[in-house]
Amino acid sequence: MSEALSTQVKTALETIRPYLKADGGDVELVNVTEEGIVEVRLTGACVGCPMSQMTLRAGIERALIREVPGIRRVESVS
Numbered sequence: 001m002s003e004a005l006s007t008q009v010k011t012a013l014e015t016i017r018p019y020l021k022a023d024g025g026d027v028e029l030v031n032v033t034e035e036g037i038v039e040v041r042l043t044g045a046c047v048g049c050p051m052s053q054m055t056l057r058a059g060i061e062r063a064l065i066r067e068v069p070g071i072r073r074v075e076s077v078s
Contacts, residue, residue, distance in 0.1 A: 005032050012067040016060055027060060036072035038064055
């Protein structure tokens with residue numbers, strides 16, 4: 001993972017983090033692949049939450065694609 005891309009993703013995640021924390025959850029960056037796939041780990045209340053996939057796609061993925069050029073998808077890993 002390139003350091004510049006990783007920094008951009010981390011910065012974008014910081015804009016999302018307050019919304020996750022308001023509901024007792026959080027997100028942790030695991031990896032950014034050369035193909036533009038961001039791997040994250042949902043933590044706290046997000047683990048096992050039935051809405052976590054919606055949060056991942058509609059919240060996290062949408063924000064990262066909008067904010068960071070080259071990001072194509074976000075995947076949740078354990």
